[in-house]
Amino acid sequence: MLLKQLNLENFRSHTNLKLKLDEAVTLVVGSNGSGKTSIIEALFLASTGQSFRAGKADEMITFEQELAKVKVTTPEDEIEMLLTRGLIQGQRTPYKHYRINSVKKRAKDVVGQFQVVVFRPEDLRLVEGSPRRRRAFLDQVLSSFSPEYARSLTTYERTLVRLNKLLQAVRDGEQSSTTLQFWNMSLIKHGEIIQDFRQKWLTATQQTQFPVKFSATYLPSLIFEQRLAEHQPRAIAAGHALIGPHKDDFIVMADVQNLNRGQTDQFKDVAIYGSRGQQRLAVLWLKTCQLAYIEQELNVTPMLLLDDILSELDSPSRKFTLSLLKGRQSLITTASHGIGERISKTFPKLTSIVL
Numbered sequence: 001m002l003l004k005q006l007n008l009e010n011f012r013s014h015t016n017l018k019l020k021l022d023e024a025v026t027l028v029v030g031s032n033g034s035g036k037t038s039i040i041e042a043l044f045l046a047s048t049g050q051s052f053r054a055g056k057a058d059e060m061i062t063f064e065q066e067l068a069k070v071k072v073t074t075p076e077d078e079i080e081m082l083l084t085r086g087l088i089q090g091q092r093t094p095y096k097h098y099r100i101n102s103v104k105k106r107a108k109d110v111v112g113q114f115q116v117v118v119f120r121p122e123d124l125r126l127v128e129g130s131p132r133r134r135r136a137f138l139d140q141v142l143s144s145f146s147p148e149y150a151r152s153l154t155t156y157e158r159t160l161v162r163l164n165k166l167l168q169a170v171r172d173g174e175q176s177s178t179t180l181q182f183w184n185m186s187l188i189k190h191g192e193i194i195q196d197f198r199q200k201w202l203t204a205t206q207q208t209q210f211p212v213k214f215s216a217t218y219l220p221s222l223i224f225e226q227r228l229a230e231h232q233p234r235a236i237a238a239g240h241a242l243i244g245p246h247k248d249d250f251i252v253m254a255d256v257q258n259l260n261r262g263q264t265d266q267f268k269d270v271a272i273y274g275s276r277g278q279q280r281l282a283v284l285w286l287k288t289c290q291l292a293y294i295e296q297e298l299n300v301t302p303m304l305l306l307d308d309i310l311s312e313l314d315s316p317s318r319k320f321t322l323s324l325l326k327g328r329q330s331l332i333t334t335a336s337h338g339i340g341e342r343i344s345k346t347f348p349k350l351t352s353i354v355l
Helices: 036-048 121-125 131-143 147-171 177-207 225-238 276-298 315-323 337-346
Strands: 005-011 014-020 025-029 067-073 078-084 096-100 103-105 116-119 215-219 249-254 303-307 330-334 351-354
Touching: 005 036, 014 036, 025 337, 036 067, 036 078, 036 116, 036 303, 036 330, 116 276, 121 276, 131 147, 131 177, 131 249, 131 276, 147 177, 147 225, 177 215, 177 225, 177 276, 249 276, 276 315, 330 337
Parallel strands: 025 330, 025 351, 116 303, 303 330
Antiparallel strands: 005 014, 005 067, 067 078, 078 096, 096 103, 215 249
């Protein structure tokens, strides 16, 4: 689905922004602090219902304003999100409202109307960063197009909070261990769904076409009734659940001695043995896998959002990243006019906007 225009009202630093989007490539050039990332964030929000940098809706609203609006126009519809601080003119209200063509809708009827894939400088730490960062990446990939995964993830996280409180209460003698049974079953049910989705996606990455060969190995913290029972005494002593998807991880492997050779029997963990350039190339591979999987599962072409990333890549990686733009609608932000000039040589008809 092509997007024609993005309108922002009291969103971050944008009190009133109207941005026409090119059918191919839109380039947004601006200095640091000009609101480039906010544009990327707004498109991601309209697609997924979530922000990649705000924990709460009111963090995205311009200071001293009651609400913010994000509206995306397609050839057929106007998709709108209204963000509030929980109050409008003194009346309590949900933090997020959804509309299509000015008609109120439920979140599930709006989220996923179009697909986006975001590539940010923070993502370059994905391979060598913490397991939490990699789990968050898996959640973003899978929640963006699977309502089932998103529901199970939300339920699992709420169950985990409740279970941890009960484990502490059991440890302190305030509750019987029998109170854990219901929450354990919920944790197992939704944990298995989450891990099935994660395994399926990481297995599918092996089919993605890429200039050099990488592989992803899933390291699940398996959760089933017997294993949970075996860990329960230690979980009570610790006051929190010790196994489950919240402890999952994955590693990316490659022939770090010679990427072009790509001998699988020589594969090693890129986070430990790979160079910084190889680690960044591995992140680019993961993003390419994300694009390919969405196209395969949903039969749609996601919009690619590159947030000031090109200046962080070496020449071969930058060249490959630009090749991903061909045949898909894309939006690129940069603080460098030089980067913009190089992009314009590859895409001479791009729409360029200066903030």
